[in-house]
Amino acid sequence: MSLIESDGIAVVRLENGPLTPLTAAMRARLHELADILASRRDIRAVVLTSASARALSVGSDIAEFPRDGATGRETSVAEHRAYRALEELPQPVIAVLRGHTIGGGLELALATDLRIAEQNTALGFPEVRLGVFASGGGTQRLPALIGRGRAAEMLMLGNLIDARTALTWGLVTRVVPEGDGENAAVEMAREIARLPRRGVQATKTCLRRGLLDGRTAGDAAEIDAIADLYTSPDAVEGRRAFLDKRTPVFTHL
CATH class of the missing domain: 1.10.12 (Lyase 2-enoyl-coa Hydratase; Chain  A, domain 2)
Known part of the structure; x- marks a missing residue:
């Protein structure tokens, strides 16, 4: 995970292969970066993106799925703390959604203020199809954005929606051509950074x-x-x- 700063903007880039699965180490680093950015008065907007053109993130690394309840609780607590640290940043945070942005990756995006989706983005919470559920804040943040009924459908069925549907439902604020997401987010961040x-x-x-x-x-x-x-x-x-x-x-x- 990298952090690049320029002209009052910070770009946080997830890095973990083509699908960017989220590991415990990545969430810990995200929490650390959020703590650093929270105290930076010179940073006035933040962009969350990934190094991959195929996904912001497909969610938790299945290889790290907990094997017992105690570990599961610890994992969930750490996940919630990391996402809350991002959510509570004083600066507006803009997420770039692309490719497959699902599960914990979409939950991470829900913790931001503005979401820009590339037109090829597929969004959803397939966790129920694995016997678990969107426990990283998905059941709490999603209804506030799209309403209880639509949230229940996404969370309980595990189906994916496309970017245009996400825009209609209010899950994302803009849809841009494939490959243009990060540029659009940085330009929006620059516009915000120019304001008081x-x-x-x-x-x-x-x-x-x-x-x-x-x-x-x-x-x-x-x-x-x-x-x-x-x-x-x-x-x-x-x-x-x-x-x-x-x-x-x-x-x-």
Whole structure:
């Protein structure tokens, strides 16, 4: 797994062969990178992608499937912690979905804020066909995106859907031609990185708070965040630039 930084953007690239199965070591490294990025104020957007054109990831490495309940619990706890660390990053995270993005690979993508799918992407949760289920947050994050009924169909039947269906259902936000996913994600990240850092991050925080804790908590988070932002350097600059009819110069402080 590699990390490349440029102009306020970090690209996290999964690397493990053509299908990019997720190993315990990869999840541990993902958690480590998320902890590092969380403290980086100079990084304003993150792209999650893979080195393979055939898959973001096909999910957990079956060779590492636990053989007993205690190990299974430890594995699941580590998986949840890694995905939550990614989800809780202050920066917006954009995932590039391509080829087969299934099982734990799709669960990983659900922990990001925005998902761009290449048109050849097949998405799904086939775990039930192996006697298990999408236990890496899939049963919790998926219904928030596509509704309980569609989530139940994907999770309980284990069938795959194509990128256009995923777009219609709200599972992904854009579909691009095959091979264009990473470029599209990086361009989106650049656009985000040009915007005032604190306003973007406050937006992410409030979105997440309302979804997790309900409307009242989300409203309270908005009130607290905007009260703090009104006097921020970028908010002052944005207001002055608007009145002066010029392009703002943001400092992201």
